[in-house]
Amino acid sequence: MTDAFTFDMLINYLMIGAALMVLGMVGFLARRNLIVMFLSAEMMLQGTALTLVAFGRYHGNWTGQVFTIVILTVAACEASIALALILILFNRKSSLDVTLWQEIREPGQPLTVDDPSQAEVEQFEDGPETYPHLTPAGIEPEHPTWTVHRN
Amino acid sequence: MDIFEIVRAIAVIVLGASGTWLLLPHRHGRIKPARSTLVGVVLSGIALICLATLWKPPTTFLAGAFFYLFALSSLAGAVLTITSRNPVYSALWFAAVVLSTAGLFLLSGAQFLAAGTIIVYAGAIIVTFLFVIMLAQKEGRATYDRMARSPGRATATCFLLFWSLLYALIALKTPPGLKPDDATDSRLARGSNLLIAKGIAPNTPEASVVHRALSPTNRLPDIDPGTTALGRHVAGLGGTLYTDHLVTVELVGALLFAALIGAIAIATPKPPIRPVQSNPPPPAS
Numbered sequence: 001m002t003d004a005f006t007f008d009m010l011i012n013y014l015m016i017g018a019a020l021m022v023l024g025m026v027g028f029l030a031r032r033n034l035i036v037m038f039l040s041a042e043m044m045l046q047g048t049a050l051t052l053v054a055f056g057r058y059h060g061n062w063t064g065q066v067f068t069i070v071i072l073t074v075a076a077c078e079a080s081i082a083l084a085l086i087l088i089l090f091n092r093k094s095s096l097d098v099t100l101w102q103e104i105r106e107p108g109q110p111l112t113v114d115d116p117s118q119a120e121v122e123q124f125e126d127g128p129e130t131y132p133h134l135t136p137a138g139i140e141p142e143h144p145t146w147t148v149h150r151n
Numbered sequence: 152m153d154i155f156e157i158v159r160a161i162a163v164i165v166l167g168a169s170g171t172w173l174l175l176p177h178r179h180g181r182i183k184p185a186r187s188t189l190v191g192v193v194l195s196g197i198a199l200i201c202l203a204t205l206w207k208p209p210t211t212f213l214a215g216a217f218f219y220l221f222a223l224s225s226l227a228g229a230v231l232t233i234t235s236r237n238p239v240y241s242a243l244w245f246a247a248v249v250l251s252t253a254g255l256f257l258l259s260g261a262q263f264l265a266a267g268t269i270i271v272y273a274g275a276i277i278v279t280f281l282f283v284i285m286l287a288q289k290e291g292r293a294t295y296d297r298m299a300r301s302p303g304r305a306t307a308t309c310f311l312l313f314w315s316l317l318y319a320l321i322a323l324k325t326p327p328g329l330k331p332d333d334a335t336d337s338r339l340a341r342g343s344n345l346l347i348a349k350g351i352a353p354n355t356p357e358a359s360v361v362h363r364a365l366s367p368t369n370r371l372p373d374i375d376p377g378t379t380a381l382g383r384h385v386a387g388l389g390g391t392l393y394t395d396h397l398v399t400v401e402l403v404g405a406l407l408f409a410a411l412i413g414a415i416a417i418a419t420p421k422p423p424i425r426p427v428q429s430n431p432p433p434p435a436s
Contacts, residue, residue: 003341004209004210004211004214005259005260006207008207008324009207009209011206011207011320011323011324012206012207012218012222013255013259014316014320015202015205015206015316015317015320016222016225016226016255018313018316018317018320019202019226019229019313020225020226020229020248020252022309022310022312022313022316023171023226023229023230023232023233023309024229024233025309025312026171026175026233026305026306026309026310027232027233029300029301029305029308029309030175030233030299030300030301030302030305030306031176031233031299031300032295032296032298032299032300033238033241033293033295033296035238035241035242035279035282035283035286036232036233036235036238036241036296038279039232039241039242039245039279040232040233042245042272042275043229043232043233043245043248046248046249046252049252049264049268050252050255050256053256053259053261053264054259056261056371057259057260057261057371058341059341060341060370060371061364061365061369061370061371061391062369062370062371062387062388062391062392063364063369063391065261065263065264065388066388066391066392066395066396066399068261068264069264069267069392069403070399070403072264072267072268072271073403073406073407074403074406075271075275076271076275076407076410077406077407077409077410078410079275079278080410080411080413080414081410081413081414081417083278083279083282083414084413084414084415084417084418085417086282086286087282087286087418088417088418090286091420095293095295096238096286096293096295097293097294097295098295098300099295099300112300114179114298115179116180116294118179118180118181119179119180119181119294119297119298120180120181120182
């Protein structure tokens with residue numbers, strides 16, 4: 001009886017894991033939004049977890065899955081701390097741009113200067129879900145005044 | 152090694168890199184024309200199909216169909232996660248990646264992990280959603296979402312890494328003359344064949360390591376016909392987790408506790424550590 005999870009299946013899983021890891025790395029390096037960078041890091045962890053599970057299945061023991069549980073826990077810790085950090089960083093600069101934090105870079109590294117004037121703003125047309133403009137509901141009525149009668 | 156496979160792997164790398172680069176935001180935030188986005192989608196799709204032709208389909212039809220479904224949707228979701236201009240869409244595509252990966256876990260016999268991944272990451276994605284809704288600006292307004300940090304160099308570097316991984320994996324593939332599960336094939340021996348395939352003598356440190364890795368608690372059920380495993384599915388995983396890996400469980404619990412304290416300590420609003428000393432406080436009398 002041959003195992004259904006052959007060596008070639010293991011190679012399939014390793015290829016998918018490598019591709020997920022590499023795409024996550026592209027996102028982490030190229031994107032500037034802190035939240036998207038965080039998601040990319042999680043995607044790299046997913047690729048690694050896939051690799052470990054496939055290796056464990058191939059060798060017929062639970063070690064790969066145990067290691068993946070550890071990865072899952074570390075990912076949860078990373079998520080909590082990363083989101084707390086994102087909150088703090090957003091409170092300081094009111095922006096999720098990672099480039100604003102260049103002053104904590106390694107000494108000797110050149111400053112990256114962007115030219116935001118070249119950026120073009122995409123114009124979005126209002127879709128059908130946008131709220132309609134309500135017509136003003138007339139003039140404000142005169143407020144009633146009360147006089148207190150004392151006996 | 153098949154030369155045709157090498158050609159397809161090169162096509163995966165070149166087309167995938169150029170497609171991803173076309174789909175990523177522009178370096179200076181210029182709007183990319185719709186034609187370049189279309190070309191990027193087509194190139195990435197061709198690269199994905201080329202990668203799929205490098206896989207060897209599983210023996211049963213149903214497992215093969217689900218394998219291709221989950222694998223292709225996870226990779227397509229990954230490309231869309233990193234190229235979406237709107238972080239809300241990124242989070243949604245990441246949810247697709249997580250669901251597909253959970254399906255792949257299920258196909259490779261990790262039932263508990265499939266459920267656990269969905270539970271953990273569903274919570275994480277909902278929290279990310281909250282953060283996006285709280286913090287991010289409206290679509291198209293945030294400059295940094297439409298500017299990429301040197302996308303060409305990042306894509307080239309990462310796909311060079313992918314090329315090296317893919318080449319190593321293709322070089323490992325079973326040559327055509329050999330049966331897929333030949334016992335004489337010792338390139339990557341399975342756990343139960345390790346002692347024979349690597350020629351490890353008994354009563355050596357290596358042999359004790361192998362025996363420890365193949366203890367009855369640590370063995371997947373239904374793999375080797377001649378061996379016994381203690382539990383199936385979640386019972387087996389729990390068995391190995393609380394016998395062989397007890398220290399790991401304790402360590403991981405401590406790590407979660409430390410991360411909890413750290414997150415609370417970071418996120419609590421507090422006065423700055425070094426406040427600006429504009430008016431020094433009066434000396435204590």
